[in-house]
Amino acid sequence: MFGVLFEQAADGQRYIDWLLSGLGWTLALAFFGWWIAFAVGLVVGIGRTVQNGMIAALARLYVEIFRNIPVLVQMFLWYFVLPELLPNALGNAIKQMSPPWGSFFPALVCLGLYTAARIAEQVRAGIEALPKGQTEAAHALGLTGYMTYRYVIVPQALRLIVPSLTSEVMGIYKNTSVALTIGLMELTAQARQISEATFQTFTAFGAATLIYLGLALIAYQSMVLIDRAVRIPGTTPAKDAIEPRLADDVQPVGSLPEAMEVVK
Amino acid sequence: MNSLDFSIVLQAWPYLWSGLLFSLALTAAAFVIGMSLGTCFALVQHFELPVIGRVVRGYIALIRSIPLILVLFWFFFLVPIVLGHLGGSGRPIPIGATWTAFITFGLFEAAYYSEIIRVGLRAVNRGQFEACQALALSTFDTYRCVILPQVLRVASPIILSQTIILFQDTSLVYVLSLTDLLGAASKLAQLNGRLVEMYLVVAVVYLGISSAASQCVASLRKRYAIAGTHR
Numbered sequence: 001m002f003g004v005l006f007e008q009a010a011d012g013q014r015y016i017d018w019l020l021s022g023l024g025w026t027l028a029l030a031f032f033g034w035w036i037a038f039a040v041g042l043v044v045g046i047g048r049t050v051q052n053g054m055i056a057a058l059a060r061l062y063v064e065i066f067r068n069i070p071v072l073v074q075m076f077l078w079y080f081v082l083p084e085l086l087p088n089a090l091g092n093a094i095k096q097m098s099p100p101w102g103s104f105f106p107a108l109v110c111l112g113l114y115t116a117a118r119i120a121e122q123v124r125a126g127i128e129a130l131p132k133g134q135t136e137a138a139h140a141l142g143l144t145g146y147m148t149y150r151y152v153i154v155p156q157a158l159r160l161i162v163p164s165l166t167s168e169v170m171g172i173y174k175n176t177s178v179a180l181t182i183g184l185m186e187l188t189a190q191a192r193q194i195s196e197a198t199f200q201t202f203t204a205f206g207a208a209t210l211i212y213l214g215l216a217l218i219a220y221q222s223m224v225l226i227d228r229a230v231r232i233p234g235t236t237p238a239k240d241a242i243e244p245r246l247a248d249d250v251q252p253v254g255s256l257p258e259a260m261e262v263v264k
Numbered sequence: 265m266n267s268l269d270f271s272i273v274l275q276a277w278p279y280l281w282s283g284l285l286f287s288l289a290l291t292a293a294a295f296v297i298g299m300s301l302g303t304c305f306a307l308v309q310h311f312e313l314p315v316i317g318r319v320v321r322g323y324i325a326l327i328r329s330i331p332l333i334l335v336l337f338w339f340f341f342l343v344p345i346v347l348g349h350l351g352g353s354g355r356p357i358p359i360g361a362t363w364t365a366f367i368t369f370g371l372f373e374a375a376y377y378s379e380i381i382r383v384g385l386r387a388v389n390r391g392q393f394e395a396c397q398a399l400a401l402s403t404f405d406t407y408r409c410v411i412l413p414q415v416l417r418v419a420s421p422i423i424l425s426q427t428i429i430l431f432q433d434t435s436l437v438y439v440l441s442l443t444d445l446l447g448a449a450s451k452l453a454q455l456n457g458r459l460v461e462m463y464l465v466v467a468v469v470y471l472g473i474s475s476a477a478s479q480c481v482a483s484l485r486k487r488y489a490i491a492g493t494h495r
Contacts (some may be wrong), residue, residue: 072446081459178436
């Protein structure tokens with residue numbers, strides 16, 4: 001059934017090479033996007049919990065904006081709108097980036113900042129789930145606000161939210177497919193191209209689906225491993241916690257409040 | 265930087281409005297199909313029916329691990345073929361992008377809603393089932409009158425947040441060249457070249473609707489928590 005993938009395409013490569021190059025872009029986008037999202041999300045998430053009203057409001061504004069605009073619209077804003085709004089020279093420089101990079105960077109920024117808003121909510125939920133005594137004990141020991149977050153709050157919160165970060169990891173690699181709308185030839189785009197070139201739609205989409213399934217499995221398994229390594233003893237294992245967050249509405253023992261949604 | 269001219273948006277408004285109506289209709293249809301099908305899926309798994317339970321489980325795992333855009337492409341290609349076989353002619357029946365969108369979103373969302381409801385079902389206290397047995401309610405009545413109402417109530421904030429995500433995701437029908445809100449804006453933008461104004465307005469409309477809806481969900485969550493279960 002997958003024989004056609006090993007035939008030569010019009011450009012001399014085999015179709016499977018198209019798929020693999022698509023996979024490469026998907027992975028690159030998901031991987032680097034994830035680190036942007038994690039860094040920004042951590043900062044914004046912490047920002048939502050600090051005493052300073054100004055910072056908390058800004059962090060909240062960030063989350064509201066990036067969570068409530070569809071990722072596809074955000075993609076268009078970064079790709080079409082931003083270069084027009086920047087000063088002419090800079091805008092033109094962006095527009096003249098050579099083909100894959102001209103779509104890759106907007107897609108990267110878009111996915112990173114979009115996912116960051118979601119991660120920020122998880123980070124906030126993790127921080128709020130910690131008992132108040134942790135902060136108070138840190139203050140009693142004479143730690144400054146910064147040190148409290150750096151050594152006490154954030155390390156524990158991050159360990160708590162590993163299970164819910166799993167769904168964000170699975171979300172970002174699936175959202176990479178949105179980049180095809182601004183012309184990045186990632187996995188889904190390549191699958192469509194192969195199906196148009198060979199008329200073997202079943203094979204082309206089937207292969208892409210299998211690859212996505214494999215990615216999902218790898219992402220899930222590695223998050224379970226990470227969770228096992230860093231879990232705070234006594235909290236729910238990732239396997240049970242990845243599901244939609246009803247647990248805390250229903251069971252008295254749920255560890256994290258709200259903000260947990262299913263991601264696609 | 266070129267000057268912005270939002271008067272163009274006023275002229276375009278009727279067209280954008282019809283696009284927005286399509287987005288909302290798609291959201292509503294997907295919600296209805298997704299919730300009814302999703303509830304069935306969840307129940308099938310909850311009862312651990314032999315073969316069909318596994319099939320449903322596999323379907324949900326599959327749908328949840330591939331991107332919506334790929335699912336849209338799959339259905340655009342598969343649905344006509346399946347319909348052709350069902351119709352007996354064996355020839356694909358083209359159904360057009362609009363119907364594809366409705367069917368895809370319904371079936372796709374069913375997987376997500378069913379997960380929410382399944383977890384909700386698991387969280388129902390055993391005593392509720394035992395009480396129903398003690399009252400000699402049939403299985404149907406147990407679920408219809410006792411279990412599902414509680415599950416839906418407890419899960420309603422998550423179901424509604426999922427619906428807001430669904431509303432945002434309907435913008436992806438752009439890849440089928442349909443005229444939803446974003447599709448309308450992008451078609452106009454190609455005609456009049458005012459990309460910046462069009463996309464900014466679309467972003468603001470989505471932002472307004474989604475954040476208003478999120479606020480409603482947040483206040484609902486406070487008001488409708490079942491007494492005693494709220495944290």
